[in-house]
Amino acid sequence: MCGICGVFFPVTTSHIRRETLTKMSQSIVHRGPDDQGMLIEGNVGLAMRRLSIIDIMTGHQPLSNETKDIWIVFNGEIYNYPELRTELESKGHQYRTHSDTETIVHAYEEYGRACVTHLRGMFAFVIWDRRKRVLFAARDRLGIKPFYYRWDGSKFLFGSEIKAILAYGVPVEFNHSALAEYLAFGYISGAETMFAGVHKLMPGHTLELSEQGELSIERYWELRTEVDPEPRPHAYYVQTYRELLENSVESHLMSDVPLGLFLSGGLDSSSVAALATKIRGCQIKTFAVGYGYGDAGEASSSELNYARQVADHISSDHYEVRLSRAEFFEQLPKLVWHEDEPIVWPSSVALFSVAQLAREHVRVVLTGEGSDETLAGYTRYAWTMLNGRMDALYRSVTTPEIRNSLRQLIEHSPFGASLHRKLQHTFILRNGNSWASIYFDNFFSAFSVGQQADLLTPSARSRAGDAYRNSMDAWERSRGDLLHRMLRTDIDTYLVELLMKQDQMSMAASIESRVPFLDHELVEFTAKIPPQYFVRSMAGKFVLKKAMEDLLPHSVISRKKMGFPTPWEHWLAGATLDTLQRMLLAPRSMDRGLFRRKAVERMFDEHRNRTRDHSNRIWRLLNLEIWQRVFLDAEAPEQIRDCREWSA
Numbered sequence: 001m002c003g004i005c006g007v008f009f010p011v012t013t014s015h016i017r018r019e020t021l022t023k024m025s026q027s028i029v030h031r032g033p034d035d036q037g038m039l040i041e042g043n044v045g046l047a048m049r050r051l052s053i054i055d056i057m058t059g060h061q062p063l064s065n066e067t068k069d070i071w072i073v074f075n076g077e078i079y080n081y082p083e084l085r086t087e088l089e090s091k092g093h094q095y096r097t098h099s100d101t102e103t104i105v106h107a108y109e110e111y112g113r114a115c116v117t118h119l120r121g122m123f124a125f126v127i128w129d130r131r132k133r134v135l136f137a138a139r140d141r142l143g144i145k146p147f148y149y150r151w152d153g154s155k156f157l158f159g160s161e162i163k164a165i166l167a168y169g170v171p172v173e174f175n176h177s178a179l180a181e182y183l184a185f186g187y188i189s190g191a192e193t194m195f196a197g198v199h200k201l202m203p204g205h206t207l208e209l210s211e212q213g214e215l216s217i218e219r220y221w222e223l224r225t226e227v228d229p230e231p232r233p234h235a236y237y238v239q240t241y242r243e244l245l246e247n248s249v250e251s252h253l254m255s256d257v258p259l260g261l262f263l264s265g266g267l268d269s270s271s272v273a274a275l276a277t278k279i280r281g282c283q284i285k286t287f288a289v290g291y292g293y294g295d296a297g298e299a300s301s302s303e304l305n306y307a308r309q310v311a312d313h314i315s316s317d318h319y320e321v322r323l324s325r326a327e328f329f330e331q332l333p334k335l336v337w338h339e340d341e342p343i344v345w346p347s348s349v350a351l352f353s354v355a356q357l358a359r360e361h362v363r364v365v366l367t368g369e370g371s372d373e374t375l376a377g378y379t380r381y382a383w384t385m386l387n388g389r390m391d392a393l394y395r396s397v398t399t400p401e402i403r404n405s406l407r408q409l410i411e412h413s414p415f416g417a418s419l420h421r422k423l424q425h426t427f428i429l430r431n432g433n434s435w436a437s438i439y440f441d442n443f444f445s446a447f448s449v450g451q452q453a454d455l456l457t458p459s460a461r462s463r464a465g466d467a468y469r470n471s472m473d474a475w476e477r478s479r480g481d482l483l484h485r486m487l488r489t490d491i492d493t494y495l496v497e498l499l500m501k502q503d504q505m506s507m508a509a510s511i512e513s514r515v516p517f518l519d520h521e522l523v524e525f526t527a528k529i530p531p532q533y534f535v536r537s538m539a540g541k542f543v544l545k546k547a548m549e550d551l552l553p554h555s556v557i558s559r560k561k562m563g564f565p566t567p568w569e570h571w572l573a574g575a576t577l578d579t580l581q582r583m584l585l586a587p588r589s590m591d592r593g594l595f596r597r598k599a600v601e602r603m604f605d606e607h608r609n610r611t612r613d614h615s616n617r618i619w620r621l622l623n624l625e626i627w628q629r630v631f632l633d634a635e636a637p638e639q640i641r642d643c644r645e646w647s648a
């Protein structure tokens with residue numbers, strides 16, 4: 001695990017400056033505090049920061065083949081590298097190290113661009129092919145490891161984090177066309193980022209750039225939903241899933257340094273912890289985060305008691321950390337810097353805190369990410385299918401005029417925030433003819449397109465872009481039944497951002513996180529499971545629940561999903577709400593010309609009066625403002641004084 005960055009000039013007369021490449025590498029030192037390396041060869045510069053996990057003594061990068069005409073910088077882990085090594089050695093390739101990095105080099109020699117199809121793991125890497133004079137890059141199938149780049153036709157910059165690209169000295173500009181999608185979802189699900197000119201290499205893609213300036217991006221993997229035409233017994237899917245998951249956990253336990261697990265007490269992390277304990281046959285280390293120092297509102301969001309119950313059940317060596325409101329707000333600007341873009345979920349702050357705790361004891365952690373998006377764990381899947389059925393009935397007995405009148409009546413009613421929020425999720429306030437309304441607005445969007453029209457200034461609205469284009473593209477690419485289409489859409493969009501949160505918050509604490517639920521062969525198997533085997537009585541992950549019955553108590557398997565909660569809504573009251581309002585309505589914020597003052601004032605008034613719950617919207621605006629101060633205004637995170645005032 002490490003951080004990588006570099007520069008490539010297609011024109012051979014241009015040369016890389018060592019001090020520039022050093023500055024880029026230094027910006028991501030947190031990703032690899034153990035070692036650093038650099039290759040400069042005229043118009044090519046590769047750099048890395050290493051967190052030593054496998055082959056600690058000889059795994060230094062950049063690493064080359066025997067003839068030194070293939071060089072690589074690599075971020076990730078290849079779990080099948082021992083098997084690949086045997087295969088490649090039988091074909092005549094000679095190894096000088098025991099690292100998984102060298103296996104990628106020889107696989108590229110043997111298979112060229114198709115080398116990625118032989119790799120099983122999480123990865124983002126760049127290869128300089130001196131023979132062909134091309135730069136080759138690749139990202140793993142599901143986007144577990146990040147890869148950003150900037151190509152302006154004269155220079156190609158890349159990095160594990162955007163800040164490495166910015167460190168080169170390129171202009172820092174707000175990508176205004178991403179604003180609408182950010183306000184809706186909190187993230188950009190396509191190749192663009194919040195920075196103009198900076199792009200993501202999308203999951204399952206490779207990139208090749210020649211010295212003639214020819215850029216080629218290709219997709220090498222795509223999840224296909226191919227449900228068995230004649231469903232097998234439910235027991236077959238349960239047993240096969242268990243075998244594949246256990247094999248995945250075993251491969252993810254590979255490490256030459258101490259290893260542990262993040263444990264929330266929910267089904268996903270508990271399953272990984274129980275399987276890891278079974279496989280290792282010894283005590284493992286588990287780490288949990290929670291809230292509350294005598295504050296009932298904070299304690300209600302804490303999962304520490306559940307994590308302790310699982311830790312006791314598997315007899316783990318268990319550690320806990322509690323995050324206070326003051327610590328939360330103090331860390332927020334720094335973590336926006338680490339994440340490069342506005343933070344989507346408040347739980348990122350808690351994730352960083354538990355990663356810091358784990359770093360005191362281990363270098364690697366396994367986590368439970370990916371189960372919900374592959375096994376229908378979120379309630380939104382069951383709700384959407386129910387809404388679809390009810391909407392069809394509702395439309396058959398009402399006219400458009402009646403439906404619109406009822407919708408307007410509820411929208412402008414004096415209902416409290418809680419009842420209104422619940423009604424918002426039903427078919428009554430949704431447009432069943434619009435997938436954006438029935439799904440994206442219902443479960444993702446903080447600001448719908450209609451709400452953005454009221455929020456944005458005319459100038460900002462004209463440049464804000466299409467809020468739903470990327471997500472709708474993913475939806476249109478999906479195939480199969482409704483449930484599998486929702487899962488596929490979320491895997492291509494929502495999950496990618498969730499994985500970036502996992503990567504950046506763990507690497508901010510210099511610790512590697514692994515996600516065994518996202519072994520690509522395991523994910524491909526879930527795409528074949530018939531939809532009737534996923535959900536029971538509005539609850540998902542039925543396959544996983546049955547698969548873990550012999551290792552986990554019923555109380556863990558049947559517990560209602562909490563979803564890594566935070567006390568954000570509890571904290572968003574009183575003096576904190578007043579301080580946030582002053583910040584977001586201050587001349588400095590308003591002068592950016594993005595939001596209408598009256599719309600922001602009304603939002604705070606409604607939230608304060610509890611006629612509407614705007615907690616997600618306030619979070620969205622807050623993080624955007626912090627991001628602009630840190631990156632556009634170049635203000636040091638620790639100098640953003642408002643954050644200290646919020647926790648008072």
